[in-house]
Amino acid sequence: MTQHNDLTRKFKTLDDFLGTHFIYTYDNGWGYEWYAKNDHTVDYRIHGGMVAGRWVKDQPAHINMLTEGIYKVAWTEPTGTDVALDFVPNELKLNGTIFFPNWVEEHPEITVCFQNEHIDLMEEAREKYATYPKLVVPEFATITYMAKAGQDNDEVIAKAPYAGMTDDIREGKFYDENYLQL
Numbered sequence: 386m387t388q389h390n391d392l393t394r395k396f397k398t399l400d401d402f403l404g405t406h407f408i409y410t411y412d413n414g415w416g417y418e419w420y421a422k423n424d425h426t427v428d429y430r431i432h433g434g435m436v437a438g439r440w441v442k443d444q445p446a447h448i449n450m451l452t453e454g455i456y457k458v459a460w461t462e463p464t465g466t467d468v469a470l471d472f473v474p475n476e477l478k479l480n481g482t483i484f485f486p487n488w489v490e491e492h493p494e495i496t497v498c499f500q501n502e503h504i505d506l507m508e509e510a511r512e513k514y515a516t517y518p519k520l521v522v523p524e525f526a527t528i529t530y531m532a533k534a535g536q537d538n539d540e541v542i543a544k545a546p547y548a549g550m551t552d553d554i555r556e557g558k559f560y561d562e563n564y565l566q567l
């Protein structure tokens with residue numbers, strides 16, 4: 386089965402959404418890559434913005450279809466950051482709100498890592514530094530890539546982001562026909 390960037394794909398059911406891999410850019414210029422790993426788990430890489438370079442696997446999340454083709458995703462992170470995303474993939478857009486604790490705004494570099502290997506550090510920082518005032522970032526984003534990677538595919542988000550990675554993915558140079566890393 387050949388997998389590729391298909392921006393014309395139409396979404397109807399929750400199952401259409403699960404297993405989909407997206408790349409999008411927020412109107413403030415922040416670039417994100419995000420994968421609906423299964424009905425309660427997400428993986429992502431951050432390519433641009435305040436915490437560019439951060440990447441996360443197996444983040445538990447709430448994922449629901451609000452009405453046909455419109456999906457709501459929400460989670461809270463070990464850093465204390467909360468995220469709510471509303472995907473409208475049939476219009477190649479989403480609206481995301483990120484609620485950053487004060488400490489992430491003050492020390493974003495602490496969160497720029499493969500978080501799975503530094504959970505203790507995130508929990509330590511959220512206790513040590515201030516939560517308030519929170520930085521709320523509500524933005525629309527434009528989807529520039531979407532492909533069916535299949536659910537529970539651990540190769541979708543499996544290495545650190547690098548400059549040019551999203552171009553490589555969009556150009557079909559990153560995954561093989563089984564959506565494994567080349």
Ligand SMILES: C=Cc1ccc(O)cc1
Pocket residue numbers: 417419429466468470481483
């Ligand atoms: C903080 C994580 C995060 C992941 C995806 C997204 O679109 C916004 C925030």
